Amino acid sequence: MKYINEEKINNLLADASKVDCRKLDLILAKARSLQRLSLNESAVLLSVNDPEYIQKIFNTANFVKDTIYGRRVVLFAPLYISNLCVNSCLYCGFKTDNINLKRKALATSEITQQIQWLLRRGHKRILAVCGEAAPAGQSNIDYYIQAVKTIYAAVIGKHRIKRVNVNCAPLSVSDFKKLKASGIGTFQIFQETYHDQTYRQMHLSGPKSDPDNRISAPDRAFAAGIDDIGIGALYGLYDWRFETLGLLSHIEHLEEEFKVGPHTISVPRIEPAEGSELSFNPPYRISDEDFKKVVAVLRLSVPYTGIIMSTRESATMRDALLNLGVSQVSAESSTSPGGYSDNREASAGSQFSLGDNRTIEEVVASLIAHDYIPSFCAACYRMERTGDAFMQLAKPGTIKGKCSMNALVTLKEYLDDFASAKVKASGYKMIERYFNQLDNVDQKMLKLFFNHVDAGIRDEYV
Ligand code: SAM
Numbered sequence: 001m002k003y004i005n006e007e008k009i010n011n012l013l014a015d016a017s018k019v020d021c022r023k024l025d026l027i028l029a030k031a032r033s034l035q036r037l038s039l040n041e042s043a044v045l046l047s048v049n050d051p052e053y054i055q056k057i058f059n060t061a062n063f064v065k066d067t068i069y070g071r072r073v074v075l076f077a078p079l080y081i082s083n084l085c086v087n088s089c090l091y092c093g094f095k096t097d098n099i100n101l102k103r104k105a106l107a108t109s110e111i112t113q114q115i116q117w118l119l120r121r122g123h124k125r126i127l128a129v130c131g132e133a134a135p136a137g138q139s140n141i142d143y144y145i146q147a148v149k150t151i152y153a154a155v156i157g158k159h160r161i162k163r164v165n166v167n168c169a170p171l172s173v174s175d176f177k178k179l180k181a182s183g184i185g186t187f188q189i190f191q192e193t194y195h196d197q198t199y200r201q202m203h204l205s206g207p208k209s210d211p212d213n214r215i216s217a218p219d220r221a222f223a224a225g226i227d228d229i230g231i232g233a234l235y236g237l238y239d240w241r242f243e244t245l246g247l248l249s250h251i252e253h254l255e256e257e258f259k260v261g262p263h264t265i266s267v268p269r270i271e272p273a274e275g276s277e278l279s280f281n282p283p284y285r286i287s288d289e290d291f292k293k294v295v296a297v298l299r300l301s302v303p304y305t306g307i308i309m310s311t312r313e314s315a316t317m318r319d320a321l322l323n324l325g326v327s328q329v330s331a332e333s334s335t336s337p338g339g340y341s342d343n344r345e346a347s348a349g350s351q352f353s354l355g356d357n358r359t360i361e362e363v364v365a366s367l368i369a370h371d372y373i374p375s376f377c378a379a380c381y382r383m384e385r386t387g388d389a390f391m392q393l394a395k396p397g398t399i400k401g402k403c404s405m406n407a408l409v410t411l412k413e414y415l416d417d418f419a420s421a422k423v424k425a426s427g428y429k430m431i432e433r434y435f436n437q438l439d440n441v442d443q444k445m446l447k448l449f450f451n452h453v454d455a456g457i458r459d460e461y462v
């Protein structure tokens with residue numbers, strides 16, 4: 001597979017377990033100073049088995065996360081626009097040979113209904129997801145673009161979606177240009193596995209069976225001017241240490257080629273999917289403890305890259321991972337096209353089952369209870385603070401003050417407009433406490449924004 005040197009990864013992993021405590025302490029000290037780690041150093045941390053050192057890795061990840069991102073956690077919801085697919089990924093419920101799946105591609109009016117349902121519950125950020133195929137008579141790219149435009153156009157009162165990210169099949173440079181022009185935020189694509197042989201075994205037919213076309217999709221997106229990219233690996237297909245070093249090698253390639261790495265990383269674990277035997281018994285299932293290590297080591301290896309956690313994980317696991325470096329979480333997700341409805345039975349077949357079925361309000365309440373500020377902010381994207389411009393602000397820590405301020409303003413908007421009395425009470429208390437506590441925030445401006453929210457003005461940001 002392009003960009004991935006398997007021999008190098010295997011050698012690094014073989015050598016990593018021989019490392020002594022002194023070397024480990026040096027690596028953790030380097031991570032604590034917010035420096036990006038080398039592949040070799042990441043391999044060493046992934047190979048730690050001593051519980052005392054694992055705890056040290058966790059503590060350092062928590063420190064790095066708090067130092068760079070502060071206490072805010074961004075919320076989003078996926079919108080599955082279609083489950084039509086020409087590929088046959090062995091782990092996925094949407095695979096083309098799953099003949100029992102109820103197939104559906106949402107029409108424009110249905111997308112609007114779905115978004116209105118999400119807007120009524122307070123959502124502001126969407127990840128549009130789909131299989132690799134479009135309804136008859138339409139090209140994939142035209143279908144995606146129409147969906148993105150429809151999502152942005154939907155309104156409920158003063159509320160509309162602020163940012164649409166897209167997780168779809170690889171495109172050509174010219175199609176990526178069209179996708180960018182439709183106003184997307186992040187283009188997200190997971191390599192699934194960085195192990196060549198496993199990749200070929202898992203993707204037997206369809207365009208996705210070419211690993212090089214997939215791994216080079218972010219290059220084409222960058223070439224088309226999309227500088228906000230999300231990548232990921234699907235844990236459970238191959239050895240988790242190898243996959244993590246594969247992911248980091250992919251990031252190294254992007255940094256070398258484009259001077260900026262991905263904006264976000266995702267680390268989905270395989271969940272049971274009706275119609276996919278493999279998903280019920282993944283060949284390399286990763287334990288909860290090792291999964292936590294993956295998240296913590298990623299936080300230390302690429303401290304300025306966001307880490308996304310979906311509702312594939314249970315509520316308890318998601319809460320634990322927040323301390324280890326996760327910066328974005330989805331809430332109240334459905335993985336079936338048409339799934340956002342008070343009658344979920346009526347929707348089409350789902351991609352996989354979820355580990356966390358809490359409502360957005362329950363997720364907000366839980367974040368507040370764990371002292372994390374739920375954020376509905378999309379300011380960076382709207383102010384064009386993406387790609388290298390974002391990294392220049394993120395590295396000296398400048399972004400943290402803006403993020404905290406936008407998080408508190410968007411939280412107040414959410415509480416005023418959508419929350420129950422109980423969540424309002426805990427949320428307002430949190431806002432008051434952080435208003436007095438945050439030292440890198442312009443209090444005068446924040447107060448002004450709060451007054452504006454009280455006066456009914458929405459969607460102000462810095
Ligand atoms: N069809 C496009 C593709 O494959 O890139 C985009 C959408 S696909 C629905 C999004 C992601 O879902 C895949 O990249 C894969 O990592 C993940 N996925 C597929 N089956 C899964 C399963 N059983 N459990 C968890 N995640 C799964």
Ligand code: SF4
Nearest residue numbers: 085087089092095131
């Ligand atoms: Fe289709 Fe994506 Fe599922 Fe593969 S992972 S079957 S490409 S929807």
